[in-house]
Amino acid sequence: MPEGRSGGGVSRPNRSTVRIVGTGLIGASIGLALSHKGFRVLLTDPSPTAQALAADLGAGVVADGEPADVILVAAPPDVAAQVVVGQLTRWPNAVVADVASVKERVADDIRSLAEPGHLRRYVGSHPMAGRERSGAVAAQQDLFEGRTWVICPLPESDPEAVEAVHELATATGAAVTTMPAAEHDAAVAVVSHVPQLAASVVAAQLRELPEDAIALSGGGIRDVTRIAASDPMLWTQILAGNAGAVAPVLNRVIDRLTTVAAALAGLAGEASADGSRGAVARLISDGQLGHARIPGKHGAAPTNYATVIVPIPDEPGSFARLFNDVGDAGINLEDLRMEHGVGAMVGLIELSVVPAALDRLREVLEEKGWSVHE
Numbered sequence: 001m002p003e004g005r006s007g008g009g010v011s012r013p014n015r016s017t018v019r020i021v022g023t024g025l026i027g028a029s030i031g032l033a034l035s036h037k038g039f040r041v042l043l044t045d046p047s048p049t050a051q052a053l054a055a056d057l058g059a060g061v062v063a064d065g066e067p068a069d070v071i072l073v074a075a076p077p078d079v080a081a082q083v084v085v086g087q088l089t090r091w092p093n094a095v096v097a098d099v100a101s102v103k104e105r106v107a108d109d110i111r112s113l114a115e116p117g118h119l120r121r122y123v124g125s126h127p128m129a130g131r132e133r134s135g136a137v138a139a140q141q142d143l144f145e146g147r148t149w150v151i152c153p154l155p156e157s158d159p160e161a162v163e164a165v166h167e168l169a170t171a172t173g174a175a176v177t178t179m180p181a182a183e184h185d186a187a188v189a190v191v192s193h194v195p196q197l198a199a200s201v202v203a204a205q206l207r208e209l210p211e212d213a214i215a216l217s218g219g220g221i222r223d224v225t226r227i228a229a230s231d232p233m234l235w236t237q238i239l240a241g242n243a244g245a246v247a248p249v250l251n252r253v254i255d256r257l258t259t260v261a262a263a264l265a266g267l268a269g270e271a272s273a274d275g276s277r278g279a280v281a282r283l284i285s286d287g288q289l290g291h292a293r294i295p296g297k298h299g300a301a302p303t304n305y306a307t308v309i310v311p312i313p314d315e316p317g318s319f320a321r322l323f324n325d326v327g328d329a330g331i332n333l334e335d336l337r338m339e340h341g342v343g344a345m346v347g348l349i350e351l352s353v354v355p356a357a358l359d360r361l362r363e364v365l366e367e368k369g370w371s372v373h374e
């Protein structure tokens, strides 16, 4: 799509070569997925080590001077706009997209830095998949499989450019949805940014806990705090970049917690207890209703899977034996979780299947000598 050609005359770009700028967790994961699908992937990162590592892991090749049809900027949010503008300027025929977790701030910065004529080649985007770890070493080829990838075009974005980014996102296995940047930012404030703060504040309570208290940690605290292991630098940038949308949601959370804290103080005898149990129950019940709305795999309607818990010995080959036994019986595992047993060398594997497969799963496992718990 050469600069200066606009309107109906824009030709369909050749999308076979993709450049990824920023080869950390997300950049390298995209590179792995697209390389696997036969795209030629070029890698660029200001850190020579990050760039070489991504190439070594199979995310693409380092080829700085070679042009690409589409450039995906997977740099940290606070430099994303400036990197996008640099790429739009350096490669006048390329579509340029970013994958930053915040969209309105990045779009505003691009608009103020870029030449207006370049904006038609820019498309904002955000894969709703990630990990609590950084760098190419944590990259996964299937990271985007079945996850949502949001595209936030500018009003100026050329439909061909949007289509090019749509095609790449789809090639990673993601399901694409399109929405304005402001709507995206309001949504991720609730489904991603406040959850990060909630995980961090709960995990922070563990810092001073005595060893024998921390030893009681089970599935609940692990589930609620998994993303507390995230990178503080990245998350400071994300939260600062979406501060306007996050602050009001956080205030609503604080209001609800304040109500429950007052109710519990009442029940503890420090104040009036009238209505206290109702306030506590309302919060837990509203949480239940909200939780039930989280979509299932591949964005499908929420599904209640049936689960069994299987203790496995902490020794080489146990996992493989269990999975082979399930696989040989033709049973599809929908999900699995593992907890480490306390005080014994066992792991507790929670296997999730569709309810109709539960009896067969239980039967097969017992036949093969596994003990099975509900």
Ligand SMILES: NC(=O)C1=CN([C@@H]2O[C@H](COP(=O)(O)OP(=O)(O)OC[C@H]3O[C@@H](n4cnc5c(N)ncnc54)[C@H](O)[C@@H]3O)[C@@H](O)[C@H]2O)C=CC1
Pocket (backbone or CB within 6 Å): 021, 022, 023, 024, 025, 026, 027, 044, 045, 046, 047, 050, 074, 075, 076, 077, 079, 080, 083, 099, 100, 101, 102, 126, 127, 128, 129, 130, 131, 132, 133, 134, 135, 136, 234, 238
């Ligand atoms: N971590 C996550 O779970 C998700 C992150 N994102 C977004 O993806 C982007 C990248 O995040 P991660 O891969 O997690 O971070 P990361 O820290 O793993 O990788 C970032 C990479 O960008 C490079 N970089 C730094 N400055 C640069 C510059 N000026 N130009 C080009 N590259 C530069 C770094 O050397 C590093 O290799 C961020 O914008 C983030 O908001 C989107 C979805 C999920």
Ligand SMILES: O=C(O)C(=O)Cc1ccc(O)cc1
Pocket (backbone or CB within 6 Å): 100, 101, 127, 128, 129, 130, 131, 132, 192, 227
């Ligand atoms: O680890 C998880 O479950 C996540 O949800 C990670 C994540 C982090 C940042 C994003 O912008 C999108 C997804």
